[in-house]
Amino acid sequence: MSAQIIPTRTPAETALAEAFAAAKPALPGGAEVAKLREESFAAFHDAGLPHRRVEAWHYTDLRALMREALPIAPLPAAAAIEALRAEFAGPGALAQRLVLVDGAFAPELSDSMPAGVVVRSLASVLAEGRPDLIALLAGQGLGAKDPIAALNAALMQDGVVIEVAPGAQIAEPINLVYATAASAPSACFTRSLIVVGAGASVRLAETSHGKGARRGQTFGCLVVSVGDGAKFDHTAMVTETVAGSVRLETFIAHVGAEAKFDSFALITGGGLVRRQIFMRFDGADSVASLRGVSLLRGREHADTTLFVEHGAPNCSGRETFKYILDEESTGVFQGKIHVAPHAQKTDGKMLSRALLLSDTAAMNNKPELEIFADDVACGHGATCGGLNVDQLFYLQARGLPFAEAESLLLDAFAGELVDEIENEALVAGFRAEIAKWLSARSKG
C-alpha cells in the first residue's frame, strides 16, 4: 500500500478554494459553464499555486511570492461608476473605449463601437451559453495545463467579448481600459475574447486608468482568434504603481492562415507581474511579431513566458523582448518555440536582451526550441549585460553628462521595439511612459 500524500495548502491556496466555493453560485453561466469552472478549479487545486519545481514557473515561485489571496472585488458601486464617468468625460479621454471596472464591464463608461464590431459582456455571453464562443473562450487547448489560466477560467467574473465581422476594417484602435473603484485591496478575475473575422483588420490597445489606487491581485486572460487573412494588432500598457500588487496575465492567441499578428507590451512598476502568452499558428503562411519591454526597479519582478506553437507550414514568428533592470529587480524571460512535424518552412526567431544597471538586479533567461520538422529556420538568442562603455564614452566626449548619455542609450534600447508599432499616437504614448521611467531614475 502506498502512503497517502496529503498536500499542505498555503493560506493563499486555502483562501482561493474558499473564495471559489463562496462565489460559485453567483458566477455567470449555465450548467456547461459551471462544469468548465469545476474542472478548471480542480486542475488548479490539484496543482496548487505554481512553484519552483514547476518548470514553466521555475523563476516565478508564486507559492512563495503570493502569500495571501485577496478577496474578490465586489461589483462597483453606482457612485464609483459616476465618479469615473466624470473622469472619462474629461479632455484626453481615450476614444472608442471599452471600460472594465474592477473586472466588470461598464457599458455606461464605454463608447459605442463602429459598424462591424459587436461587443457584449462576458457575463451575458456565458449566460446565453453560446457554445461556439464558450469554446473559444476556453482557449481550445492553449494554456490548458497552466494552473493560473485554469484559476482564471474557474473564477472568470466578467470581461468583454468583441466580435469583428469578416472583412471589417477598423481604422482606429479599440481601447480596452481597466479601471479600479474598490478602495480595499482586492482581486479580480477577468476574461475577454476578441474574434477577428476573416479578412478583417483591427487594433486592440489595453491600458489601465487611474494608476492603481489600491493594492490588487489581477488574474486576467485575453483570448484572441484571428481569422484567415485577418490582421490583428495589439498593445498592452502594463503599469502598476502600487507595490505588493500581483498581476498575472494570460494571453491566448489562435492565428489562422495568411494572417498578420502584431503585439507589443510595456511592463513598468508594480510588485509581481507575469505575462504568459500561448500562441498557435493554426493556418499556413502567417506572420506574427511579439515584442515587449520591461522596465523594473526596486524589488519588482516581471516574467514574460511564451509558448509559440507552429502548427502549420510556412509561418514566420519574431519574438523580441527587452529588459532594463535596476536596483534589486528581477526579470524573467522564458520562450518555447514548438514546431510540429508538418510545419515545414517555419521561420522562427526569438531574442531576449537585458541591460542590468545594478549588481543586485537579476535576469533569468530560458529560451527553448522543440523542432519536429526538418525544413525550418529557427533560432534564439539571449544577451545580458551592462550598457556599452564605449558608446557611453563617445556620448560623454561630445558633451553629454553621464546620466544623460545613459538615458539616451536606454531610451534607444527600449524605444526600438516601440517604434515598430504602426500607430503614431500609441508610439508616442509608450515613448512618453519610457521617458517618465527614465526621468524618475535620473532624479534618483
Next chain:
Amino acid sequence: MLEIKNLNVSIGDRKILNDFNLTVQDGEVAAIMGPNGTGKSTLSYVIAGRKDYTVETGEVFLDGVNLLELEPDVRAAKGLFLAFQYPLEIPGVATLTFLKAALNAQRKQRGEEELSTPDFMKRVKQASDKLGIKSDMLKRALNVGFSGGEKKRMDILQMALLEPSFGILDETDSGLDIDALRVVAEGVNSLRSPKRGFLVITHYQRLLDYIVPDTVHVMAQGQIVRTGGKELALELEKSGYRDYVTEQAVA
C-alpha cells in the same frame, strides 16, 4: 593652448605613455606620427577622459585648465574635441537628435542658452552641406550602417558644430579613399583659426599633404622622440619608423 606635462599612463601593469611632454599653441596644427601600438590613441583617450587608463603622474592643461580632474563631458564643454579613430555606432539615436543634445548639453554647462530649433537646423545645414552630408543621413541612427568615410565626415561635422578650442584627430585618414580624404581635410582646414589648435594623429604622411601641419612629432614607445617641421613627415614617408623603434628598444 594644450600642454601635456610628464604624462605617465598604464593599462593594467603595462606602461603605455612614458614621461610624455608636448605643447601645442593656439592656432598651431601639430602632427603626431608613429608606428601602430605606440600609444597614440591612448594619448588621445587619456586627454578626452576615458576611464580604462591609470594616469600615474602628469598633467594636461587646456587653456590653463587641468583636464585630468574633469569628467569627459566637462572637458568637451571646456573646448576639447576628439575625432575618434573608430567613431561609435549608436543604434536608435537619430543623428539630429544626438547633435542637438550634444550642442545644448555643452551650452548648458557653459551657462549659455539652448539653441532654438531653427537656429540649430540652419547651422547643421551649413556645416553638412560643406561636408557633403545629405539630410537623410542626419535622420538615420548615428553612424549605424555608415561607411568608414561617412563616419569620419560625421565626426568632422560634429566638430564644426561644437566649435571646440582644440581638436584632436585620431587617424582621421584611416579607411578613407582619396576623395573622402580631401573632403574631410577641407572640413578641418576651414576650421583652422588663430584661436584653435589641432593635434593630428596619423600613421601615414598622406593626410599631411591635405592638412599641412606647422610641426611634426615622431612618437615611439610612448614618447615623442623627434620634432621638426612639415618636411619631417616626408622624410618618414621614405625611411619609415624602423630607426625610431630600434633606437628605443636598444635604449
